[in-house]
Amino acid sequence: MTAVGFEMKKPVLAIEGLTVSFDGFKAVDNLNLYIDRNEVRVVIGPNGAGKTTVLDLICGKTRATSGSIQFDGQELTKMREYNIVRAGVGRKFQNPSIYENLTVFENLEMSYPAGRKVWGALFFKRNAQVIARVEEVAREIFLGDLLQQQADLLSHGQKQWLEIGMLLMQDPELLMLDEPVAGMSVNERAQTAELLNRISQGRSVLVIEHDMEFVKSIAHKVTVLHQGKVLAEGSMESVQSNPKVIEVYLGH
Numbered sequence: 001m002t003a004v005g006f007e008m009k010k011p012v013l014a015i016e017g018l019t020v021s022f023d024g025f026k027a028v029d030n031l032n033l034y035i036d037r038n039e040v041r042v043v044i045g046p047n048g049a050g051k052t053t054v055l056d057l058i059c060g061k062t063r064a065t066s067g068s069i070q071f072d073g074q075e076l077t078k079m080r081e082y083n084i085v086r087a088g089v090g091r092k093f094q095n096p097s098i099y100e101n102l103t104v105f106e107n108l109e110m111s112y113p114a115g116r117k118v119w120g121a122l123f124f125k126r127n128a129q130v131i132a133r134v135e136e137v138a139r140e141i142f143l144g145d146l147l148q149q150q151a152d153l154l155s156h157g158q159k160q161w162l163e164i165g166m167l168l169m170q171d172p173e174l175l176m177l178d179e180p181v182a183g184m185s186v187n188e189r190a191q192t193a194e195l196l197n198r199i200s201q202g203r204s205v206l207v208i209e210h211d212m213e214f215v216k217s218i219a220h221k222v223t224v225l226h227q228g229k230v231l232a233e234g235s236m237e238s239v240q241s242n243p244k245v246i247e248v249y250l251g252h
């Protein structure tokens, strides 16, 4: 196998022995988790299982007590949040954090690397390359016809897509989404599934979700967390028929 072939086979994210204690309580407990390139992984589990904390640890918002998070060969546990973003990890929180008083176009433009940020404003030119990228991403997130719409007039689902689009502007290698379809209509859920299936061709996606129909429509593999540990992992079918998973989560 060539060196390049070997690199492609290595997981893009390798979490090993990851533990975080809050006043002695282990929210994440000796966790191992491996995500492949172009994989859509969904993490499910009961409330308080540690799902959001795992995303917080990966993006550097929370510091690990012990263990390792290797992303593309870089150790994330020692890196600052903005360097983790620069390394190629994008994270969307549950509530959209878009600029409500700006248009769809402007929101996406703001997220272009070296785009019109506070300092970048002095040097930034709205060139053809930026416009083309904004238009491309807007089409991808179903907002191609709404570029001049002010963001506060978008539906809840459209706001969620806009935030995904803002992350896509940075072209992250790993995109992490916390309950992306919460509060969405049935149609919006179906469109979001289509969007995630599409954008995973070229990047890995890690999703936390409770909506099992949605999970079924996107997951390549499902990881069930319980008390900060992996309770089960595998295909949706294997996880759904696992008695331990039914007992602690799906049976409720």
Ligand SMILES: Nc1ncnc2c1ncn2[C@@H]1O[C@H](COP(=O)(O)OP(=O)(O)OP(=O)(O)O)[C@@H](O)[C@H]1O
Binding pocket: 022, 027, 045, 046, 047, 048, 049, 050, 051, 052, 053, 054
């Ligand atoms: N900063 C913190 N300080 C203290 N305890 C915390 C902190 N963050 C999380 N926890 C605790 O860690 C546990 C795991 O929380 P987490 O939010 O990761 O669970 P979750 O699986 O995402 O749950 P949900 O499905 O409800 O979002 C919970 O008991 C929570 O109270």
